Amino acid sequence: MTTDGSWEQGRVWWKEAVVYQVYPRSFMDSNGDGIGDLQGIISRLDYLQWLGIDVLWLSPVYESPNTDNGYDISDYRAIMAEFGNMEDFDCLLSGLHERNMKLMMDLVVNHTSDEHEWFRMARSKKDSPYRDYYIWRPNRDGKFPNNWASFFGGSVWKLEEQTNEYYLHLFASSQPDLNWENPQVRNEIYGMMRWWLDKGVDGFRMDVINAISKTPGLPDAPYTGGEEFQWGGSLFLSGPRVHEYLQEMNERVLAHYDLMTVGETLSVTPSEALQYVGVDRGELHMLFQFELMDIDAGAGGKWDVRGWRLSEFKSIMSRWQTELYGRGWNSLYLNNHDQPRVVSRFGNDKQFWAESAKMLATMLHTLQGTPFVYQGEEIGMTNVRFEKIEDYRDIETLNWYNEQVTRLGRDSGEALEAIHFKGRDNARTPLQWNDTQNAGFTAGVPWIQVNSNYQEINVEKQRSDPHSIVNYYRRLIELRRNFPVIVYGDYTELARDDETIYAFVRHLDGSSLFTILNFSAESYTIHFTAEDIPRIPRVSALLISNYERVDQALTSSMHLRPYEARVYMSSS
Ligand code: TEU
Ligand code: CA
Numbered sequence: 001m002t003t004d005g006s007w008e009q010g011r012v013w014w015k016e017a018v019v020y021q022v023y024p025r026s027f028m029d030s031n032g033d034g035i036g037d038l039q040g041i042i043s044r045l046d047y048l049q050w051l052g053i054d055v056l057w058l059s060p061v062y063e064s065p066n067t068d069n070g071y072d073i074s075d076y077r078a079i080m081a082e083f084g085n086m087e088d089f090d091c092l093l094s095g096l097h098e099r100n101m102k103l104m105m106d107l108v109v110n111h112t113s114d115e116h117e118w119f120r121m122a123r124s125k126k127d128s129p130y131r132d133y134y135i136w137r138p139n140r141d142g143k144f145p146n147n148w149a150s151f152f153g154g155s156v157w158k159l160e161e162q163t164n165e166y167y168l169h170l171f172a173s174s175q176p177d178l179n180w181e182n183p184q185v186r187n188e189i190y191g192m193m194r195w196w197l198d199k200g201v202d203g204f205r206m207d208v209i210n211a212i213s214k215t216p217g218l219p220d221a222p223y224t225g226g227e228e229f230q231w232g233g234s235l236f237l238s239g240p241r242v243h244e245y246l247q248e249m250n251e252r253v254l255a256h257y258d259l260m261t262v263g264e265t266l267s268v269t270p271s272e273a274l275q276y277v278g279v280d281r282g283e284l285h286m287l288f289q290f291e292l293m294d295i296d297a298g299a300g301g302k303w304d305v306r307g308w309r310l311s312e313f314k315s316i317m318s319r320w321q322t323e324l325y326g327r328g329w330n331s332l333y334l335n336n337h338d339q340p341r342v343v344s345r346f347g348n349d350k351q352f353w354a355e356s357a358k359m360l361a362t363m364l365h366t367l368q369g370t371p372f373v374y375q376g377e378e379i380g381m382t383n384v385r386f387e388k389i390e391d392y393r394d395i396e397t398l399n400w401y402n403e404q405v406t407r408l409g410r411d412s413g414e415a416l417e418a419i420h421f422k423g424r425d426n427a428r429t430p431l432q433w434n435d436t437q438n439a440g441f442t443a444g445v446p447w448i449q450v451n452s453n454y455q456e457i458n459v460e461k462q463r464s465d466p467h468s469i470v471n472y473y474r475r476l477i478e479l480r481r482n483f484p485v486i487v488y489g490d491y492t493e494l495a496r497d498d499e500t501i502y503a504f505v506r507h508l509d510g511s512s513l514f515t516i517l518n519f520s521a522e523s524y525t526i527h528f529t530a531e532d533i534p535r536i537p538r539v540s541a542l543l544i545s546n547y548e549r550v551d552q553a554l555t556s557s558m559h560l561r562p563y564e565a566r567v568y569m570s571s572s
Pocket of ligand 2: 029030031032033034035036037082
């Protein structure tokens with residue numbers, strides 16, 4: 001399907017934007033308590049403007065007891081004291097708007113904190129008007145109401161002693177799930193969303209939004225293996241009423257504002273995605289897919305790391321690129337606060353650190369969709385390897401380690417190895433601003449240790465180097481503004497079965513963009529097939545590359561150096 005010729009009617013700011021995710025706890029500390037905060041972000045707005053980003057997505061800054069770093073909210077209309085106050089927030093919002101940038105808030109409405117006023121009232125008595133804001137089941141002989149496993153280990157059920165009933169929590173027990181079947185809950189949430197939008201925020205990233213509708217009766221999940229609790233995803237992801245709720249949310253809230261929405265949706269395929277982001281669905285603008293993030297997960301889930309082939313990687317990307325084209329819109333992301341650092345995961349954070357970080361950036365910025373850059377990605381920040389479990393902070397990581405090592409007796413070195421590769425704290429070490437103590441993040445003791453490579457990898461060092469990763473990101477972001485084909489062009493993959501090279505062409509009206517990427521640490525010559533050769537644009541100029549000297553023209557066989565990336569452009 002193509003939208004050639006009509007793309008100018010379909011122009012919207014959030015398709016043309018580049019989003020930058022800030023994880024506030026780890027971005028910049030302004031007052032020396034070791035915790036990033038709103039004034040810290042404000043002090044770095046000029047940097048973000050220099051980088052060229054359009055939208056800042058702020059991970060949660062609402063009041064929270066922080067068992068899951070702000071993803072457990074105790075007051076949706078207040079700012080976490082550690083981060084500042086509402087005045088600081090307003091100042092951040094106006095600081096962004098003055099610089100022509102927008103602010104997207106994180107919206108966490110699948111669950112609240114157990115310290116939220118609603119839950120405090122709900123838990124105390126069965127006849128509380130708030131009881132039905134959450135999901136309760138009676139205690140029958142001390143047996144869990146069903147066999148679902150929590151994302152963070154153990155059962156999804158916790159017994160509330162005061163009333164002798166269980167409540168449901170898909171995540172930590174301090175994160176009780178809201179009961180979306182209750183229209184009052186939905187009203188409260190819509191009212192809260194309007195309150196933030198009326199303040200001037202420009203959009204929402206919706207946390208696990210496809211988990212809000214659970215299968216009625218909450219039946220047991222199918223048995224898939226020896227463990228006590230089972231993965232219940234099929235019973236609560238994209239559940240029976242999820243589209244009804246999102247359409248209602250759209251009608252009641254979203255449709256009344258000029259905003260940007262992104263749903264975080266686990267286990268969604270491209271065809272299911274169209275039900276959320278299809279242009280005629282009246283739901284969301286885009287979603288975060290997990291197929292790429294799950295590529296290295298084995299049968300045992302995320303910690304059970306498996307190898308992957310480039311052809312698998314490319315086929316995931318290509319399916320999303322083609323199935324959504326003209327029908328919905330893609331988001332593009334390679335890491336975030338829950339995922340390992342992209343250069344360590346899909347690139348090479350040793351010998352070809354800069355080359356591979358730039359190669360991955362080239363892919364991110366030239367595919368079809370809205371790119372999301374996670375803080376520190378733009379300087380090639382890498383995974384961290386803490387030697388002791390005590391240095392880790394993430395609840396998911398700590399729970400998993402305890403279960404594996406303390407309960408199941410697994411070797412602790414082996415568990416740490418998996419954590420070094422997959423743990424969420426890889427993404428949560430402080431942003432490396434310069435080579436002074438604590439990487440310039442804090443004058444105090446950071447809440448989580450700084451990655452020890454901050455003297456080599458930091459913003460200050462890279463800003464002044466025209467060949468640095470950060471300056472490469474800056475150029476890519478700028479290209480997007482100058483060439484509509486990058487935003488609106490269609491997509492054709494070349495050399496589909498090649499296990500070393502990812503190559504694709506984008507077309508829009510008379511313009512063509514050709515991206516070729518070497519995903520390996522070896523030099524490699526690709527010979528395009530007779531079928532692919534006619535797809536290679538003629539008379540093309542090199543637009544950007546991660547190697548300084550590129551003297552080759554675009555031909556039917558090309559030699560690429562390790563992690564080499566090139567983008568060619570032709571227009572008639
Ligand atoms: O993440 C949803 C989610 O499913 C993650 O738990 C994911 O499976 C895991 O991080 C992979 O390691 C969202 C937030 O992004 C995450 O930070 C929260 O912990 C979670 O929801 C609960 O709010
Ligand atoms: Ca602080």
